[in-house]
Amino acid sequence: xxxxSSVGRIALFALVGAFVLVPLAQTIITSFVSTLPRAxxxxxxxxxxxxxxxxxxxxxxxxxxxxxxxxxxxxxxxLGVGLPAAYAFARYSFVGDRQLFFLLLVxxxxxxxxxxxxxxxxxxxxxxxxxxxxxxxxxxxFNIPISIWILEGFIASVPREFDETAFLxxxxxxxxxxxxxxxxxxxxxxxxxxxxxxFSWVEVVLARILTTTGGKPITMAINALFxxxxxxxxxxxxxxxxxxxxxxxIYFVRNHLAKGFVIRT
Amino acid sequence: MKPYDNRAWFLxxxxxxxxxxxxxxxxxxxxxxxxxDLFSLNNPYWVGVDWYRNIVTSERFYAxxxxxxxxxxxxxxxxxxxxxxxxxxxxxxxxxxxxxxxxLITVPLVVPWNMIPVIWLNFINPNIGxxxxxxxxxxxxxxxxxxxxxxxxxxxxxxxxxWLGLVVVLAYAGISSIPPAYYQAAAIDAASPWQVFxxxxxxxxxxxLSMAVLLRFMDSFMIYIEAFRxxxxxxxxxxxxxxxxxxxxxxSFNYGPSAARSIVYFLIVLTVAWIFKAATSTRAPVAMExxxxxxx
Numbered sequence: 093x094x095x096x097s098s099v100g101r102i103a104l105f106a107l108v109g110a111f112v113l114v115p116l117a118q119t120i121i122t123s124f125v126s127t128l129p130r131a132x133x134x135x136x137x138x139x140x141x142x143x144x145x146x147x148x149x150x151x152x153x154x155x156x157x158x159x160x161x162x163x164x165x166x167x168x169x170x171l172g173v174g175l176p177a178a179y180a181f182a183r184y185s186f187v188g189d190r191q192l193f194f195l196l197l198v199x200x201x202x203x204x205x206x207x208x209x210x211x212x213x214x215x216x217x218x219x220x221x222x223x224x225x226x227x228x229x230x231x232x233x234f235n236i237p238i239s240i241w242i243l244e245g246f247i248a249s250v251p252r253e254f255d256e257t258a259f260l261x262x263x264x265x266x267x268x269x270x271x272x273x274x275x276x277x278x279x280x281x282x283x284x285x286x287x288x289x290x291f292s293w294v295e296v297v298l299a300r301i302l303t304t305t306g307g308k309p310i311t312m313a314i315n316a317l318f319x320x321x322x323x324x325x326x327x328x329x330x331x332x333x334x335x336x337x338x339x340x341x342i343y344f345v346r347n348h349l350a351k352g353f354v355i356r357t
Numbered sequence: 358m359k360p361y362d363n364r365a366w367f368l369x370x371x372x373x374x375x376x377x378x379x380x381x382x383x384x385x386x387x388x389x390x391x392x393x394d395l396f397s398l399n400n401p402y403w404v405g406v407d408w409y410r411n412i413v414t415s416e417r418f419y420a421x422x423x424x425x426x427x428x429x430x431x432x433x434x435x436x437x438x439x440x441x442x443x444x445x446x447x448x449x450x451x452x453x454x455x456x457x458x459x460x461l462i463t464v465p466l467v468v469p470w471n472m473i474p475v476i477w478l479n480f481i482n483p484n485i486g487x488x489x490x491x492x493x494x495x496x497x498x499x500x501x502x503x504x505x506x507x508x509x510x511x512x513x514x515x516x517x518x519x520w521l522g523l524v525v526v527l528a529y530a531g532i533s534s535i536p537p538a539y540y541q542a543a544a545i546d547a548a549s550p551w552q553v554f555x556x557x558x559x560x561x562x563x564x565x566l567s568m569a570v571l572l573r574f575m576d577s578f579m580i581y582i583e584a585f586r587x588x589x590x591x592x593x594x595x596x597x598x599x600x601x602x603x604x605x606x607x608x609s610f611n612y613g614p615s616a617a618r619s620i621v622y623f624l625i626v627l628t629v630a631w632i633f634k635a636a637t638s639t640r641a642p643v644a645m646e647x648x649x650x651x652x653x
Contacts, residue, residue: 109461111518114480189365213386
């Protein structure tokens with residue numbers, strides 16, 4: 093692999109970058125173009141009209157808020173229950189630990205479409221449909237396993253003496269978690285939050301079946317924009333906005349991704 | 358060794374409660390539905406294994422199963438080597454290059470899944486799309502709607518665009534966890550780049566790569582929204598994958614048949630997870646081989 097010259101290497105990376113960016117470029121360009129005939133704007137010319145339309149649309153603004161609420165709730169929930177569980181897996185063996193780990197693996201890879209029908213029925217019965225809270229909860233089915241895997245790897249790389257010293261100093265388990273463990277594995281928490289965020293942010297099958305009449309996130313609001321005469325500029329502008337938080341997250345964790353992390357199976 | 362302490366259960370309990378509510382409980386419910394004819398949910402009529410018999414005796418099911426396997430096989434055989442190769446090239450690169458490439462390549466991962474086909478349909482549109490117009494200009498008669506091969510090409514390229522970043526991130530995570538001492542030892546033994554890859558890097562990457570294989574296999578095997586929006590399973594059913602049938606039944610609220618289909622698919626998932634577990638738990642000896650082999 094060392095034989096490839098640095099020029100060839102950069103050329104290849106440029107090619108990969110182009111492969112990623114060119115399809116997106118068209119989306120971004122379309123988002124700045126008026127795609128429907130409008131008074132005062134030439135169709136097909138540069139315009140901010142699509143972004144202004146989002147600003148003037150209560151439905152679209154509410155969808156953005158719904159998305160943010162459910163994804164923040166989901167990440168908080170997954171970190172909150174994932175951290176103690178990851179600590180248990182990293183530090184102790186207990187009855188059924190391997191079976192439980194296997195169960196988490198199974199639920200991580202179960203396609204959402206397989207669970208969507210019963211989840212729809214169950215959530216309708218307990219009143220969790222048409223609300224961001226329902227989406228936040230249901231996305232835990234694949235995000236809790238992810239948070240446990242990634243956090244477990246980070247906790248396992250902290251030597252056990254670290255815990256023992258803290259306990260000898262008189263820390264209780266919660267106080268040890270907040271004062272010592274969380275600061276020590278901060279990059280791990282960032283990486284975990286990143287993966288929980290992306291998998292929850294992009295999921296649409298469960299989000300769709302749970303928000304038939306209300307509480308629609310961005311993805312479903314975009315679906316609702318398709319109709320007899322679709323305003324593609326508006327669709328693309330919403331898509332670009334939907335990318336912004338994700339790209340920001342990637343930017344923040346880029347160095348942690350570059351340093352690498354360990355995942356145990 | 359880790360100390361044995363069953364009090365650890367208290368720490369996993371909150372996670373287990375949520376997973377039970379959103380995972381296990383729905384599965385129990387769906388198992389129940391799958392043996393009944395539910396015109397409405399209050400009106401169950403026991404039909405036994407009828408729905409299951411309908412599925413496993415239909416040719417359509419096996420045809421979809423075959424197509425899904427083929428799609429996963431193609432996708433894995435492209436994305437895995439490509440992802441590993443990019444990760445290997447990244448390893449020797451400048452820190453700035455590494456983070457730039459990683460940022461770029463993970464961008465498609467944050468695109469909502471229902472927008473991926475919209476972006477690509479726009480991109481390959483023969484009238485307005487950059488790729489569509491370029492192909493037309495080159496004189497290629499590209500017709501993703503009526504030519505099965507072209508639909509397949511679009512799906513494979515689109516899936517690679519979407520998921521290559523995950524393979525690269527995981528492979529790169531595996532490579533960067535290798536201590537420099539391993540490379541120094543390999544250099545002393547005058548190992549070729551291929552030998553370094555085969556006997557140092559690949560064994561150390563095995564865990565994350567098996568993870569990548571599992572995630573990529575399952576997601577491509579059950580591809581749904583992305584494939585459906587491109588050509589709705591067409592032309593003439595050539596891209597009708599497993600999930601499409603299930604999606605259609607759920608959309609029309611056929612509780613019984615879709616419940617039975619969900620269970621059949623879940624059993625496939627369970628089998629895959631079990632094979633994966635069995636394959637990754639017998640791994641200890643491989644990592645120790647290189648010392649001997651490298652000197653030859």
